Amino acid sequence: MQLGFLVDLHLCMGCKGCEIACKVENEVPLSTWRLRVKYVDVGSFPETRRTFTPLRCNHCENAPCVRICPVSALHYIENGIVNIDKERCIGCAGCVMACPYGAIYIDPLTQTADKCTFCAHRVASSMMPACVVACPVQANIFGDLDNPTSNISKYIQKNQGNVQVRKPEKGTNPHHFYVNGGNVTLNPLSSHRLNGHNLFNNITTLPIGGHH
């Protein structure tokens, strides 16, 4: 079994329901996110378009975070999920530095690394991840990539040629896919981050949890 995730960006309407569901389900502390939706505006008024991109851990087949973790706190479980053992983590932040997707953070309460686990605890109880359940338009599709009859496999088959992953050049082989994505939605370097044009006008950086 290899669990994977797919987001159809054409369906996503940026409601952030997934973000909130994730926060509640996993008790994600303030100032940190396991999953977030990024808005990027494209074009010049009145010809503008707003894109929405949910961003979470990619559960890579060749995960840099697993490789760099000195104590195997980050590890694979049988269903392909990259999980984290917070009791073992020493907080070296190597994983934060290694993840090309910026998906790992230091939890300010536990002082350990944390990230999306595809709600491994729910999956173990045969439930869908919280974000999948919360999505009002079923833009989040979750399932077994090894099973050709699963929803995600069928969705990938149906959208052949229009399925993307983030930063494929990194060689991480993500198990998180996007349909109808593009450079603007998936490449952070293709969009500007201008001061004064963001929800967090006066917050340029977030402190890393703890003593720094």
Next chain:
Amino acid sequence: MVHETIAATNAVVTLDVALPGIVWPWLVTVNMWAKSIGTGVIFMLFLLLKKYPEQAGKLRFQTTVVSIIFIHLFLLFTLADLHQPFRMWHIFFFPHVTSAITVGAWMATAFVGLLFLLAFQSFIKKDNAAFDKTLTWVVLLAIPVTLYTAGLMSQCTARELWQMPTESAQMIFAALLSGSAFMILLAGNKLNYEAKKTLGVVLGLSALMSFILYMSEYVFGPMKAEEVAAVLEYIKGDGPYTVMFWLGQWMAYLLPMLLIVLSRASKSENILRLAAILALAGLWLVKHVWLIIPQLLPMS
């Protein structure tokens, strides 16, 4: 207004979480800087014992103590940078061998053990032959101890700027630079001018090689990778780290090279010492800038 100034093909992030702050801060810079000195002086002691055995013999214990101090500084700052420092023991009891951190921690521990053996042989046993025999093994171990941080940086897949083998070369040159600089300062009257000139040559050449590597990255890096180009913008033009970057390059490499030439022309040990001090201080700046700038780039 932003929407009036951007081209139709451009895109602006209008809603996102704030970028995370610096993950590996100055503590990691001190870590790398102190380790360079800790292993560098061992390399230099080995060189001096081969070339000037009579004079360098007086430096056996002193150099070992300096190495012990700086390796412990390196370990202390490594520990201080952990968010869960009291779980450090996990590295030894739950090791993950694909991680450069694990391998480095094991090697650094063995290195510390050997340094204490050197101290015992030189201070308690006063057995120079045994010291020199052990030193060979310490030098061999000092090479991977110096290099493992480069391995760690290259394992940071997200930070395109830190490439192998460039980082390996930079780590070795940093150790040679700081080791020779520290030995120039440590030697006092124990080494004659000829021996110090040799240290000056090592210092000058390692400064030159490091400078070439940084400039190669600075000029050609952006032509190879989009991410490197974006990161190097932080040290170009009026980037936030431009001044610190160039201050570091001048202090660590350019001025010491110039001063070493001057010291050879005027046979001045004081100029050589000034070059050494500048190199040591500049190396910290250079390391710090290179550590911080890739962390400023948005990853998502």
